Every structure is written in C-alpha cells, then in structure tokens.
Amino acid sequence: TCFVVPQVHRDHSNEAVLTTSWLDGDGFSTLLHADPARRVALGTAMLRFPWTTLLHHGQVHADPHPGNFLFLDDRLGVLDFGCTRAFAASTVDGLRALLHAVRSPDDDAVFAASVALGMVPDPDRIDRAELVALQRWGFSPYAHDTFTFTPAWRAHGQRFSAPTHPNLRHLAFPPDWMWVQRTFWGLHAVLTRLGVTLPTGSVVGPLL
Numbered sequence: 001t002c003f004v005v006p007q008v009h010r011d012h013s014n015e016a017v018l019t020t021s022w023l024d025g026d027g028f029s030t031l032l033h034a035d036p037a038r039r040v041a042l043g044t045a046m047l048r049f050p051w052t053t054l055l056h057h058g059q060v061h062a063d064p065h066p067g068n069f070l071f072l073d074d075r076l077g078v079l080d081f082g083c084t085r086a087f088a089a090s091t092v093d094g095l096r097a098l099l100h101a102v103r104s105p106d107d108d109a110v111f112a113a114s115v116a117l118g119m120v121p122d123p124d125r126i127d128r129a130e131l132v133a134l135q136r137w138g139f140s141p142y143a144h145d146t147f148t149f150t151p152a153w154r155a156h157g158q159r160f161s162a163p164t165h166p167n168l169r170h171l172a173f174p175p176d177w178m179w180v181q182r183t184f185w186g187l188h189a190v191l192t193r194l195g196v197t198l199p200t201g202s203v204v205g206p207l208l
Contacts, residue, residue, distance in 0.1 A: 002045040004070075004077045018081070025070030025077045032193060038074075039196045045076035046191065047203050050183055055096060055207045059086045062179050064187040085179040091117075095180065096208055102139040103201070107132045118174040127166040134160045134167070141188070141200040149192040 006020035013019045026034075031042060046069065054060050061068075063083035070077035087095075094117045101109035110132045111120075120126050137157050141147035159165065173181075191198065 002075050003049055004072060004075050006077075006079065023070055023077045023079065025072045028066030028069060028071070028190075028193075031071045034071075036196050039194045040198060041074050042071050042076055043191055043194045043196060043198050044203060046187065047198060047200060049076060049078060050187060051204050051207050054087070054180075054183075055092065058089060058092045059084060060179065060183045062183045064183060064190060066190055085176075085183075087176055087179075091176045098135065099139060099142060099204065099208060102136055103143050103205075110135050117177060119172055119177065120170075121172045122170065125170045130160070130165070130167050131171070138185075141198075142204040143201065145199065145201045146197050147200040148197045149188055149194070151192060154189070154192060 004023065004025075006023045009019045009021070031039060034042075046064075050060050050064065061078060061081060061083070062085050063080060068078065068080045070079065094113065098110070098113035098117065101113045107128075111128050114120055114131055114135060115123060120131070134157075136143070137160070140153075141149065161168070
C-alpha cells in the first residue's frame with residue numbers, strides 16, 4: 001500500500017482523546033526539496049488517498065494541510081482524523097457522475113450533474129455556460145492523464161468568485177459540496193507547491 005495510518009491504541013483512548021503509535025517520516029518542507037521522482041510519487045499518493053476514500057468508501061479526510069501528512073520512503077503517512085466527513089451513497093454517485101461528465105465533451109451532462117448535486121436552485125436564473133466553465137476548471141486536472149498544478153491555474157479560477165460574476169448569487173452550495181471543496185481545493189493548493197506533473201486522470205479514471 002502507498003498509505004500509512006498510525007495504529008490506534010484503544011486502551012489509551014476515549015471519547016476525548018485519541019492515542020496512536022508514533023509515526024516517523026519527513027515533513028512537507030523536506031519533500032519540497034526532494035528529487036522530482038520522489039515528489040511525483042508522494043504527490044500521487046496525496047491524490048490517490050482522498051479520491052480512494054471518497055469514491056470507494058464514501059468518506060474523506062477533510063483537512064489536507066501539509067502538517068497532517070508525513071512522507072516515508074515511498075508512502076504517505078496520514079495524521080489527524082479529527083476532521084472527516086461521511087457521504088451518502090447518492091452524493092458519491094452524484095460526484096462520480098460529475099467527474100464522468102467533466103471528462104467528456106458533453107456540456108449538458110456537466111450541467112445536469114451540477115443540478116442533481118443540488119447546486120442549482122433555479123436553472124432559469126443560471127448562466128449555464130459559466131457554470132459548466134466553473135466545473136470544467138475545478139476538475140480539469142482529472143480530465144487529462146497528467147496535470148501540473150500551478151499558481152496560474154489557481155488564479156484563473158478566481159474569476160468565478162468575482163463580485164460581478166453572473167452566477168455568484170444564484171448557486172447553492174449544499175453541505176456535502178462544501179466538504180468536497182475543502183478537501184480537494186485544499187489539496188490542490190498543497191500540490192501546487194510541489195512543482196511537478198502528476199498522473200491525475202490516471203489516478204481518478206480507474207477509481208470511477
């Protein structure tokens with residue numbers, strides 16, 4: 001496996017305290033100075049972990065800041081499970097449908113998947129083209145076999161939250177969607193710092 005989770009010691013834990021084994025590994029600052037091959041391998045593990053838990057188990061570790069990861073030789077150590085979210089099967093199916101749509105040229109499918117997820121309270125008031133553009137931007141890493149997360153790519157997405165954007169007051173963000181955003185947009189921000197090309201679509205495609 002490419003993931004390591006510290007063992008829980010239940011006899012030293014209770015409702016308020018979680019005691020786990022100590023896990024040794026490098027911090028994120030060390031990874032930033034590692035050779036590109038190691039950054040690719042561990043960056044790929046950082047991608048695979050949340051998509052596997054979401055699409056196969058309906059749950060995410062929703063706090064992907066660098067301090068919650070340790071980097072072993074070729075494995076990802078995951079810490080701090082105080083911020084997790086479990087999703088209903090219908091939500092996971094909806095996210096799976098959205099990913100399939102974004103990976104296709106079918107804009108109608110992207111819009112329909114967004115409506116099914118509860119993001120569009122009134123379809124008649126939405127700029128459909130802009131909503132499709134938002135979803136294609138946000139999930140564009142997974143529409144290609146490989147992708148390089150860059151500051152320029154992240155900056156491009158800022159226009160969707162501009163005060164003058166036509167959909168700003170007409171989109172809804174269901175609670176589950178907010179957790180998806182927290183998990184993956186936060187992860188994307190971390191991956192931007194690695195400066196390597198990752199096999200994004202090759203990771204997510206088989207999980208779908």
